[in-house]
Amino acid sequence: MNYLLHILIMCEIYLILALAMNLLAGYSGLLSLSQAAFYGIGAYVAALLLIQAGASFTLSLFGAIAFNLIICLPVVWFAIRLRDLFFALATLAWQIIVFAVLYNWTAFTNGPFGITGIPKPELFGLYFSSLPVFAVLGSIITLLVLLFFMGLHKTPLSRFFQGVRDDQLAMMSFGKKPAYFKTLAVVISSGVSAIAGVLFATYFSYIDPTSFTLDESILIISIVLIGGLGTIKGSVAGALFYVLLPELLRFINIPDTIAANLRMMIYATVLILVVIYRPYGFYGKYTFE
Amino acid sequence: MAHGALYVAGAYAWIQFREQLSGTSAIIGSLIIIGILAILIEKLVYQPLAKKKSGQAITLISSIGVYLFMINLIALLYGNETQFVNPGLGSSFSLATITIVPIQLVQLITAVLLIGGIMLLTKTKWFLKVKAMISEETVASVLGVNTNAIRLWMMVLGSMLAGIAAILQLFDTGMDPHRGMTITLSAAVAVIIGGQGSIKGTVLAALLIALLQTTTEWFISAQWKEGLTFLLLIAVILWRTEGIVSFKMRVEEK
Numbered sequence: 001m002n003y004l005l006h007i008l009i010m011c012e013i014y015l016i017l018a019l020a021m022n023l024l025a026g027y028s029g030l031l032s033l034s035q036a037a038f039y040g041i042g043a044y045v046a047a048l049l050l051i052q053a054g055a056s057f058t059l060s061l062f063g064a065i066a067f068n069l070i071i072c073l074p075v076v077w078f079a080i081r082l083r084d085l086f087f088a089l090a091t092l093a094w095q096i097i098v099f100a101v102l103y104n105w106t107a108f109t110n111g112p113f114g115i116t117g118i119p120k121p122e123l124f125g126l127y128f129s130s131l132p133v134f135a136v137l138g139s140i141i142t143l144l145v146l147l148f149f150m151g152l153h154k155t156p157l158s159r160f161f162q163g164v165r166d167d168q169l170a171m172m173s174f175g176k177k178p179a180y181f182k183t184l185a186v187v188i189s190s191g192v193s194a195i196a197g198v199l200f201a202t203y204f205s206y207i208d209p210t211s212f213t214l215d216e217s218i219l220i221i222s223i224v225l226i227g228g229l230g231t232i233k234g235s236v237a238g239a240l241f242y243v244l245l246p247e248l249l250r251f252i253n254i255p256d257t258i259a260a261n262l263r264m265m266i267y268a269t270v271l272i273l274v275v276i277y278r279p280y281g282f283y284g285k286y287t288f289e
Numbered sequence: 290m291a292h293g294a295l296y297v298a299g300a301y302a303w304i305q306f307r308e309q310l311s312g313t314s315a316i317i318g319s320l321i322i323i324g325i326l327a328i329l330i331e332k333l334v335y336q337p338l339a340k341k342k343s344g345q346a347i348t349l350i351s352s353i354g355v356y357l358f359m360i361n362l363i364a365l366l367y368g369n370e371t372q373f374v375n376p377g378l379g380s381s382f383s384l385a386t387i388t389i390v391p392i393q394l395v396q397l398i399t400a401v402l403l404i405g406g407i408m409l410l411t412k413t414k415w416f417l418k419v420k421a422m423i424s425e426e427t428v429a430s431v432l433g434v435n436t437n438a439i440r441l442w443m444m445v446l447g448s449m450l451a452g453i454a455a456i457l458q459l460f461d462t463g464m465d466p467h468r469g470m471t472i473t474l475s476a477a478v479a480v481i482i483g484g485q486g487s488i489k490g491t492v493l494a495a496l497l498i499a500l501l502q503t504t505t506e507w508f509i510s511a512q513w514k515e516g517l518t519f520l521l522l523i524a525v526i527l528w529r530t531e532g533i534v535s536f537k538m539r540v541e542e543k
Contacts (some may be wrong), residue, residue, distance in 0.1 A: 029351075031346050053317070074523075077527075078523075078527075081527060082527070084344065084345055084346050085345040085346060085349060086526050088346060088349055089477075090522075090523055090524065090526050090527070092474070093519035093522045093523045093526075094518070094519075096515055096516065096519045097519050097520060097523075100512065100513060100516030101516070103512060104510065104512045104513055178448055193404070215357075218353055218357070222350075222354075223348070225350065241543070258365050261361040261362075261364045261365040262365065264357050264358075264361040265355065265358050266356070268354045268355070268356075268357035268358035269354075269358060271350070271353075271354040272334060272351050272354040272355065273357070275338070275343075275347055275350055275351045275354065276334070276338060276341075279347070285497070287347075288343075288344060288347050288350070
């Protein structure tokens with residue numbers, strides 16, 4: 001039972017990340033390689049607020065989101081100034097810089113040793129320490145995020161994101177500023193990634209920089225690509241696929257030493273096959289040029 | 290990005306061959322292996338994508354896929370540990386106040402020879418076709434340039450160069466499967482900073498990056514060198530997209 005709950009929580013974390021990524025890559029056409037940076041910053045800010053400042057769970061959750069809204073400014077700048085490959089490269093550079101800061105600024109982040117003893121969330125006098133209760137909290141938060149995105153994609157705002165993605169010139173001639181919508185997309189996406197970071201930090205009670213590397217960013221973008229760009233169904237399918245596939249490997253008795261590498265090889269193969277033979281993924285509505 | 294994997298593959302192929310063959314033939318053998326791998330990647334991944342007229346973003350993603358696949362395969366076969374090799378070139382010697390390790394001398398000579406070779410290659414008539422393909426692929430193929438063959442050759446040559454670099458690196462500081470990523474990213478930074486399509490610019494930028502990395506290692510800390518390299522990349526992308534050495538272009542091409 002605990003095993004299933006663990007899988008459920010992992011699914012929820014990656015679902016939130018995939019939804020945030022899909023807003024950028026799928027709806028706004030921005031191929032960002034720095035999602036793990038936002039995820040990591042969210043986790044670190046929440047952990048530091050909880051431990052160093054002794055803040056409550058709600059306060060650190062909103063603190064992490066607020067901090068991410070500010071720290072994503074460089075990426076906003078890239079999104080406005082750059083396109084396609086150069087945007088991808090700039091965000092890749094940003095990802096590596098953020099990782100270097102998390103890894104090396106030992107005074108604040110404790111460097112490669114990570115932060116231990118992050119307290120479990122406490123809300124309205126309830127203490128979410130045991131696994132089932134945490135799973136309930138995770139589900140509620142994920143459901144809220146899911147509802148937020150479903151609502152968002154029903155508003156005209158979502159159409160504007162897609163308009164910027166498909167034809168910037170046309171949007172400009174209708175008097176809409178592409179820069180404004182790109183900014184909004186990056187800001188929302190990074191804020192939501194912070195929520196996933198907070199869940200991750202409080203669930204494992206321990207974080208270190210190696211959870212937020214470039215590889216993680218690549219995995220998040222491949223979740224969205226495999227699931228399908230530009231649909232909510234796609235993000236859900238991608239996140240489920242990503243978390244459940246390695247669990248299937250566990251059942252066919254593959255030794256742990258090679259399981260990690262084998263898992264990455266399978267993801268890579270699926271990614272290449274999807275890109276070549278099924279550019280829209282499972283449920284996608286959009287594909288990169 | 291797949292270059293990073295070929296780079297690592299080169300070093301591991303050499304490790305594999307070393308047991309059966311002598312030093313020189315092991316190097317030639319691993320270069321052949323890399324060439325074959327490059328052809329396979331081009332045929333299986335890049336050419337189907339090129340046929341669909343995919344853009345740069347998709348090519349980047351699929352090359353990341355190739356990289357992840359190969360790196361994890363290598364890690365699966367040889368393990369994640371760093372592999373060290375003693376090249377057996379004798380001990381280091383001093384020249385005035387500088388201490389020189391023989392392998393560094395070999396690296397320098399190889400680099401100069403290869404840069405000279407590439408410079409000569411760019412002067413040949415064949416390279417004119419390459420340039421034609423880079424600037425206008427469809428027109429070049431209409432005029433009878435076999436663009437597929439040229440892409441294949443460029444891929445093979447580029448990967449073999451990466452393989453040579455990998456073997457030299459293996460002799461110097463050892464090799465582990467995950468070293469491919471950082472080194473390829475640094476190389477990509479050099480190409481972008483130097484200006485795409487300009488060998489002089491790339492050499493200059495590579496020197497600049499190497500200098501930047503070693504000075505940060507010296508004055509600040511080895512951990513920050515990647516961060517600074519990529520800060521430089523962001524600066525170049527934002528303010529001088531054409532690189533530090535740029536082609537003279539006709540006005541309508543800009």
